[in-house]
Amino acid sequence: MKTIMNTLIVASATLLLSTQASAADLQAEGRVHLAEGDAAAASKKFAEAVKVNPFDASALNNQAVSLAAQGDYENALNLLERAVRLNPERRDIATNLTSMRQWMGRNVPQVKLKEQSKPIMNVYPEGDIPPEPPALWKK
Numbered sequence: 001m002k003t004i005m006n007t008l009i010v011a012s013a014t015l016l017l018s019t020q021a022s023a024a025d026l027q028a029e030g031r032v033h034l035a036e037g038d039a040a041a042a043s044k045k046f047a048e049a050v051k052v053n054p055f056d057a058s059a060l061n062n063q064a065v066s067l068a069a070q071g072d073y074e075n076a077l078n079l080l081e082r083a084v085r086l087n088p089e090r091r092d093i094a095t096n097l098t099s100m101r102q103w104m105g106r107n108v109p110q111v112k113l114k115e116q117s118k119p120i121m122n123v124y125p126e127g128d129i130p131p132e133p134p135a136l137w138k139k
Contacts, residue, residue: 023052027059030066039069057087061096073104 030045046063060083068076080097
């Protein structure tokens with residue numbers, strides 16, 4: 001029984017280490033792509049790293065950087081917010097989030113920083129089309 005337990009523990013530890021090594025390798029590959037200017041390929045590698053470990057704030061930060069380089073600012077912002085929630089001690093990630101919010105506030109006013117609530121459907125008796133305006137609005 002003890003031998004089986006030890007075997008299971010060793011197998012679990014090996015799996016955990018291989019998963020961590022795999023995520024680190026994916027991030028390293030992504031950083032190489034990003035350094036070469038290929039943000040799309042970098043984003044794919046970082047997304048794979050996030051799939052391996054969805055709680056890795058560094059992988060989320062790196063994916064956000066690559067998405068922002070491609071112009072996907074809203075998703076980049078969402079990833080940075082998630083990364084900061086996962087690891088609030090990482091000042092570099094918090095700085096990236098602050099910088100992204102400030103930049104978006106100055107340069108991308110059409111992007112809403114907070115999602116608005118969804119419209120309520122089926123509020124009009126005739127379906128989702130509002131009724132005709134009163135006569136005083138007509139020309």
